[in-house]
Amino acid sequence: KPKAIVIGAGIAGIASAIRLSVKGYEVDIFEANSKPGGKLAEIKMNGFRFDAGPSLFTMPQYVDELFKLAGKNPEDYFEYQKLKEICRYFYEDGLRLNASADLDKFAKEIEEKTDSTAKEVERYLNKSQTIYEATHRVFLERSLHKIKSYLHWDTLKSIFRFGQIDAFRTQAKANRSFFKDDRIAQLFNRYATYNGSDPYQAPATLNIIPHFEYHYGAFLPKNGMYSIVAALVKLAEELGIRFHYNQKVEEIIYSNERKPEVQGVKVNDKIYKADVVVSNLDIWFTYKNLLKNIAQPKKLLNQERSSSALIFYWGMDGNYSDMGLHNIFFTEDYQKEFNAIWKDKTISSDPTVYINISAKHIRGDAPAGSENWFVMINVPANNGQNWDVLIKEARTNIIKKISRLLNRNIEKDIICEQILDPRSIESKTGSYQGALYGNSSNNQFSAFLRHPNFSSKIKNLFFCGGSVHPGGGIPLALLSAKIIDDEIH
Ligand code: FAD
Structure with missing residues (x-):
């Protein structure tokens, strides 16, 4: 068997x-941490369970596809439900x-409560x-980086539609033209943060995300x-894939010829x-x-990083029916933020505060009468800021803000706490500067400035994950694996 x-x-x-x-390879995975999952991690504390990283699950079909490829029924491994309510905005x-x-x-609801209309939303x-239809294939x-990708008829069709992808104005500008009410423009501007970008700089192409x-x-x-993660690891182990935890890879080994080939790690x-x-x-x-010892693609590597996050995991004594x-x-003032x-x-x-409470649906995630709050704000990637001071200030401001908007003193309900910040995101997951999604997408060329999924210097070396093409977030990270699959014969 060939080895991977x-x-x-x-x-x-x-x-x-x-x-x-x-595909028939014998596969070993070396993982620096003691557990699989990387950014997709969980925290257990005082009877509470928290998902430490991603909380929003979209495009589950990309996960299902992996079970189907292996000839298994996804439902035998994990179950998920489609949400009736997407988000509450305050x-x-x-x-x-x-x-x-x-x-x-x-x-x-938008038409009834704001100056915007249902027609605007439509x-x-x-x-x-x-935008989705014009871009998703390409x-x-x-791979954006192989000529053969451009020779497909559906790719060519997409290229003819490039005029429709709204790449030449910012997302915030586009959304101002879509919505009379600034608050609705703000609601849709937030989608730029799904890949760690700024709606006041990023192209309106990012309006693909709400789709x-x-x-x-x-x-x-x-x-x-x-x-x-648990379900995919179970499947992987059944397939005979060997996981080696606490094993940090130090070097990728390749042959020394004019056209080097990968040899191992x-x-x-x-x-x-x-x-x-x-x-x-x-x-x-x-x-x-x-x-x-290989020439570095400096232009790609030196792109601006995506934003990072500051997260407070709070065990809350009490139930919050408004949430x-x-x-x-x-x-x-979104622009100021x-x-x-x-x-x-x-x-x-x-700052705009995102709070995820999985216990609203998964009762076992918090003890009776309490809730598990994942409280997150967007923050810059780590450039050596004085995080301890910033975190203290942010904590005070967040507590004041949520208490004000809920008309309830939330601080007294916090019974336990853990914090994740850009420094710990980098040390725990190996993400440079703690960026959540690799590079930012703050300009219209960003898609072309992500590293391809293969090495053009070393044969049979490939790259997957949120920092390379096509980008960050679970669905795109899964697509990077799919593109590699298409490239390996
Ligand atoms: P990563 O998760 O980056 O994992 C890389 C792995 O490599 C790690 O396990 C690391 O330990 C290991 N490693 C590093 N160096 C070595 C070495 N030398 N040797 C061996 N192993 C090594 N996405 C969504 O879709 N929805 C969300 O709601 C969402 N919210 C997020 C919130 C937060 C707080 C964070 C942090 C991320 C969020 N994301 C979200 C993004 C999503 O988590 C990532 O895009 C995705 O999980 C990245 O997966 P990845 O495959 O790139 O690997």
């Missing part, structure tokens, strides 16, 4: 391993919106769909986000041979630490 080694057991690494195994002026997955209902989401599902939620739906695994000074190597690490660290699974508490993050590299005094 995958470096890193993040979601894309596990997906790549499954695909290679199905504004400083008292406006509250409960975004229903039933679009007509949501559009009607026009906006139609545009979102057009930008998401194929995933409003057309395909938002989902929740029955046992929480970490059960996606070095772990704890020992060499493990392989015909194919897939790196699931942040591409920045792959070059910096594992491929020291749902996903909740957003908006700042009054993004200027603080992107221009001043700091945290605004009134």
